[in-house]
Amino acid sequence: MESKDLCAVERRGRVHLITITGAGDHRLNPALLAAIRSAVAASDGAGALVLAAEGKYFSNGFDQAWVRTAPPHLHATMDGGFRALVADLLALPVPTVAAVTGHAAAAGCALALAHDAVVMRGSRGFLYMSEVDAGIKIVDFFAELIREKVPDAAARRDLLLRGDKMTAAEAVRRGIVDAAVDGGVEDVVAAAVAEAERLAARGWDGEVVAEIRKAVWPKVWSKVKDHGAGPAAARPRL
Numbered sequence: 001m002e003s004k005d006l007c008a009v010e011r012r013g014r015v016h017l018i019t020i021t022g023a024g025d026h027r028l029n030p031a032l033l034a035a036i037r038s039a040v041a042a043s044d045g046a047g048a049l050v051l052a053a054e055g056k057y058f059s060n061g062f063d064q065a066w067v068r069t070a071p072p073h074l075h076a077t078m079d080g081g082f083r084a085l086v087a088d089l090l091a092l093p094v095p096t097v098a099a100v101t102g103h104a105a106a107a108g109c110a111l112a113l114a115h116d117a118v119v120m121r122g123s124r125g126f127l128y129m130s131e132v133d134a135g136i137k138i139v140d141f142f143a144e145l146i147r148e149k150v151p152d153a154a155a156r157r158d159l160l161l162r163g164d165k166m167t168a169a170e171a172v173r174r175g176i177v178d179a180a181v182d183g184g185v186e187d188v189v190a191a192a193v194a195e196a197e198r199l200a201a202r203g204w205d206g207e208v209v210a211e212i213r214k215a216v217w218p219k220v221w222s223k224v225k226d227h228g229a230g231p232a233a234a235r236p237r238l
């Protein structure tokens with residue numbers, strides 16, 4: 001499947017809207033990670049970026065089936081591809097908003113939290129770090145991402161060491177998500193685009209946005225910066 005089939009890209013006003021397509025659970029493997037990265041790279045000229053998804057999943061995390069079948073030497077492309085995508089998002093010269101239109105589990109949850117803002121569907125979908133239930137250790141930059149994006153220790157414990165499946169309302173109450181949106185997938189996307197448009201209207205200097213973001217999340221940036229497509233890095237290592 002070509003990358004353009006994995007993600008759809010459109011402009012809505014000043015907003016670059018990326019949609020992970022299909023009714024599946026959008027498992028993150030090198031092909032989908034590359035497709036999302038290409039879609040992010042196509043945001044030149046936009047004032048803000050939104051990442052959304054079709055169906056009942058935003059993303060259900062890494063593609064474990066791919067890991068089981070791929071030669072071991074390729075496993076690093078999953079980690080490298082994810083780090084590169086997070087680096088691209090942190091280095092982007094425009095505000096970013098995740099439209100969590102459905103379940104966001106494990107690496108899918110981490111991907112949502114790698115955005116500046118997160119709006120989430122109120123009636124469907126969990127924010128869920130399933131690793132403790134699935135018997136999967138998390139790596140350092142995941143821990144950093146959660147530590148920096150989930151500042152409340154109790155919320156971090158509930159997410160990582162209790163495996164809570166948080167609804168949007170719960171995630172808003174815990175300070176992890178910015179807004180719970182009533183209605184369907186398109187209502188969540190519309191709310192995310194509206195927020196992105198408000199941020200784009202501020203007309204910020206893109207380099208300042210990117211440098212402030214790196215300064216605000218320094219430990220995550222330090223663990224991903226050599227993987228992304230930003231000025232400091234060579235071509236993505238996918």
Ligand SMILES: CCCCCCCCCCCCC/C=C/C(=O)SCCNC(=O)CCNC(=O)[C@H](O)C(C)(C)COP(=O)(O)OP(=O)(O)OC[C@H]1O[C@@H](n2cnc3c(N)ncnc32)[C@H](O)[C@@H]1OP(=O)(O)O
Pocket residue numbers: 056060061062063064067075076078079103104105106107108121122123124125126128130131134136137138139142165167168
């Ligand atoms: C991993 C190998 C990688 C190796 C190489 C790379 C290394 C790189 C670094 C590694 C880092 C490791 C960390 C990351 C690891 C991963 O990502 S591994 C992949 C992990 N992924 C998972 O474990 C998947 C987890 N997902 C699930 O368990 C489920 O899919 C789900 C999210 C819990 C959803 O389950 P599902 O049964 O599909 O749910 P639904 O049917 O939609 O809903 C269940 C019921 O709940 C109701 N409901 C849904 N949303 C809401 C809501 N918001 N409010 C209220 N109720 C809700 C829904 O209606 C259902 O109700 P019933 O119909 O009555 O049952």
